[in-house]
Amino acid sequence: MLVRTNGANRRPIDGHLAAVAGDRAFCSEFKYRRGTEIFGEDEDAEYVYQISSGAVRTSKMLPDGRRQINSFHLPGDMFGFENGATHRFTAEAIIETVVSITRRCNVVGAMTNREKDAMNLFGFVTQNLAHAENHMLLLGRKTALEKVAAFLLEMDERQSHPNILILPMNRRDIGDYLGLTLETVSRAFSTLRDVQLLRFDGATQRRVKLLDLEGLVLRSA
Amino acid sequence: MLVRTNGANRRPIDGHLAAVAGDRAFCSEFKYRRGTEIFGEDEDAEYVYQISSGAVRTSKMLPDGRRQINSFHLPGDMFGFENGATHRFTAEAIIETVVSITRRCNVVGAMTNREKDAMNLFGFVTQNLAHAENHMLLLGRKTALEKVAAFLLEMDERQSHPNILILPMNRRDIGDYLGLTLETVSRAFSTLRDVQLLRFDGATQRRVKLLDLEGLVLRSA
DNA sequence: CGCGTGCTTGACCTAGCTCAAACCCAGTGG
DNA sequence: CCACTGGGTTTGAGCTAGGTCAAGCACGCG
Known part of the structure; x- marks a missing residue:
C-alpha cells in the first residue's frame, strides 16, 4: 500500500523524528492518498512515523467489522511505536498525507547513543498513553x-x-x-x-x- | 494516605524496578490496606510503583462521580509512569497490597546510565499503551x-x-x-x-x- | 446530467441503565 | 449461642439513550 512519491529522495528532515534518529540516520518522506493504508494490524513494525501534513487514523477492528479508532494524528504527531515485532493496529491516511519515516532500529540505536533524545521518545509514548487514558474515560462513561x-x-x-x-x-x-x-x-x-x-x-x-x-x-x- | 509498614527498612528488592533503578538506588516497600489510596489524580508524581502482592486499580473520575477504571494491576505490574510532574489518575489498593517504590529521578538517572534497562522501562510503557488500545476497542465497540x-x-x-x-x-x-x-x-x-x-x-x-x-x-x- | 459520497432527520427498537427488593455471608456484640 | 448489621450480589420491572433502518437532500465529479 506504500505510495512512494519522492523516490530515493532520502534526506534528514526537521522535527523530533530526525532529532531522535540522529544526524546520520536519514528519514524518508512518503505520501499517501486519501483512504489508503499506511500499515495494517499484525504487519511487521519496521518504522516509526511522524506526520508532515495531512491526517491519519489508527484503529482496531473486530472480526465482524466493528471498528474502534484509537486516535487521530495531525501534523507533528508520532505514531507506530511498537514493543514487539508487529503493529497492534491499522493506520490509514484520512486525507492526502505526507509522513516521514525512520527505521525502528535507527531509533533504538539513537536511544543507546543519545539519552536525551531517547527521553524525548519516551515522552511521546507516555503522551500517547495519556491520551488513551483520557479516551477510556470518554468511551466508558x-x-x-x-x-x-x-x-x-x-x-x-x-x-x-x-x-x-x-x-x-x-x-x-x-x-x-x-x-x-x-x-x-x-x-x-x-x-x-x-x-x-x-x-x-x-x-x-x-x-x-x-x-x-x-x-x-x-x-x- | 501512605501507610508505611516497614518504616525505614530500605533495601533493594528483586524485580524489574530494582533492575531499572540500579543497584545504588534503593527501593522501599509499602503496604496499603484494602480500599486505601496510593496516589490521587493531580498529585505530584514522585515515584514509580511495582506490585509485590495484592491488587491495584487505577482510575479517572468525572466531576459528578462517574468513574472509569483504566486497568487492574497484579503482582509484577508497574504503574505510575508520568511524563509531567503530576499523576494523570488515581491508584487505590483493592485488597491489602504491598508495592515497591522508587523515585522517578532514580529511574531517569538509570536511563541515562544503563540503556538496556531503559529499554526495559520503555517496554513497560508500551505494554501499558498496548493494553489501553485493546481496552478502547472493548469500551467503544x-x-x-x-x-x-x-x-x-x-x-x-x-x-x-x-x-x-x-x-x-x-x-x-x-x-x-x-x-x-x-x-x-x-x-x-x-x-x-x-x-x-x-x-x-x-x-x-x-x-x-x-x-x-x-x-x-x-x-x- | 447522473452518480456516489456524505450528512441530516424521522420513526421505531433494544441493550443496558435505574430503581427496588431480597438474599447471603462475615463480622460484631449481647 | 443467636440477633443484628452491612457489604456484596442477584434478580425483576420498567425506562431511556442510543442504535437501526429508511428516506431525502446537497455537494462534487466524471
Missing part, C-alpha cells in the same frame, strides 16, 4: 453529547484554536472514534448547533466555528 | 457479554490460567472497568453460568472456574 463536545474541544486544541475548525474526517470516523454511530454524531452536532454552541461555516459540515468554548467545556463532562 | 467474557479471559491469562480464577475486585469495580453498571456485570456472569461457560466455586461469587476457554473466546468478540 460519557454520554453522546459529552463525547462530541469533548471531541470538538480536542480538535480545536490540537489545531491551536483556529478561528474555523476544519475536520478532516467524516461522521463515520468520528463515530468510530467516540464509540457512537454516525447518526448519533450527526444528531449531537445538530443539537450543539441548535443551542448556539457552534455554527457550520458555509454549506459544508466539515468547517465548524465554535461559538462558546466555556459552554462546550461544561457539556464535555 | 463490545457488548456487555463480550466485555465480561473478555475480562474473564484477561484475568485468567494474567493469573496464568489457574484452576480457580480469583477475582480480587467487586462487581462495581468490574463495571467501572468495562463501562457497565454492576447489575449488568452480574447479569452477564449469570448468563455465562447458565450456558455452562463458568461455574462459581463454593458460595462466594469471587471464585470462578472457567469451563470452556474456547467458548469464552468466541463470545469475547
Whole structure:
C-alpha cells in the first residue's frame, strides 16, 4: 500500500523524528492518498512515523467489522511505536498525507547513543498513553453529547484554536472514534448547533466555528 | 494516605524496578490496606510503583462521580509512569497490597546510565499503551457479554490460567472497568453460568472456574 | 446530467441503565 | 449461642439513550 512519491529522495528532515534518529540516520518522506493504508494490524513494525501534513487514523477492528479508532494524528504527531515485532493496529491516511519515516532500529540505536533524545521518545509514548487514558474515560462513561463536545474541544486544541475548525474526517470516523454511530454524531452536532454552541461555516459540515468554548467545556463532562 | 509498614527498612528488592533503578538506588516497600489510596489524580508524581502482592486499580473520575477504571494491576505490574510532574489518575489498593517504590529521578538517572534497562522501562510503557488500545476497542465497540467474557479471559491469562480464577475486585469495580453498571456485570456472569461457560466455586461469587476457554473466546468478540 | 459520497432527520427498537427488593455471608456484640 | 448489621450480589420491572433502518437532500465529479 506504500505510495512512494519522492523516490530515493532520502534526506534528514526537521522535527523530533530526525532529532531522535540522529544526524546520520536519514528519514524518508512518503505520501499517501486519501483512504489508503499506511500499515495494517499484525504487519511487521519496521518504522516509526511522524506526520508532515495531512491526517491519519489508527484503529482496531473486530472480526465482524466493528471498528474502534484509537486516535487521530495531525501534523507533528508520532505514531507506530511498537514493543514487539508487529503493529497492534491499522493506520490509514484520512486525507492526502505526507509522513516521514525512520527505521525502528535507527531509533533504538539513537536511544543507546543519545539519552536525551531517547527521553524525548519516551515522552511521546507516555503522551500517547495519556491520551488513551483520557479516551477510556470518554468511551466508558460519557454520554453522546459529552463525547462530541469533548471531541470538538480536542480538535480545536490540537489545531491551536483556529478561528474555523476544519475536520478532516467524516461522521463515520468520528463515530468510530467516540464509540457512537454516525447518526448519533450527526444528531449531537445538530443539537450543539441548535443551542448556539457552534455554527457550520458555509454549506459544508466539515468547517465548524465554535461559538462558546466555556459552554462546550461544561457539556464535555 | 501512605501507610508505611516497614518504616525505614530500605533495601533493594528483586524485580524489574530494582533492575531499572540500579543497584545504588534503593527501593522501599509499602503496604496499603484494602480500599486505601496510593496516589490521587493531580498529585505530584514522585515515584514509580511495582506490585509485590495484592491488587491495584487505577482510575479517572468525572466531576459528578462517574468513574472509569483504566486497568487492574497484579503482582509484577508497574504503574505510575508520568511524563509531567503530576499523576494523570488515581491508584487505590483493592485488597491489602504491598508495592515497591522508587523515585522517578532514580529511574531517569538509570536511563541515562544503563540503556538496556531503559529499554526495559520503555517496554513497560508500551505494554501499558498496548493494553489501553485493546481496552478502547472493548469500551467503544463490545457488548456487555463480550466485555465480561473478555475480562474473564484477561484475568485468567494474567493469573496464568489457574484452576480457580480469583477475582480480587467487586462487581462495581468490574463495571467501572468495562463501562457497565454492576447489575449488568452480574447479569452477564449469570448468563455465562447458565450456558455452562463458568461455574462459581463454593458460595462466594469471587471464585470462578472457567469451563470452556474456547467458548469464552468466541463470545469475547 | 447522473452518480456516489456524505450528512441530516424521522420513526421505531433494544441493550443496558435505574430503581427496588431480597438474599447471603462475615463480622460484631449481647 | 443467636440477633443484628452491612457489604456484596442477584434478580425483576420498567425506562431511556442510543442504535437501526429508511428516506431525502446537497455537494462534487466524471
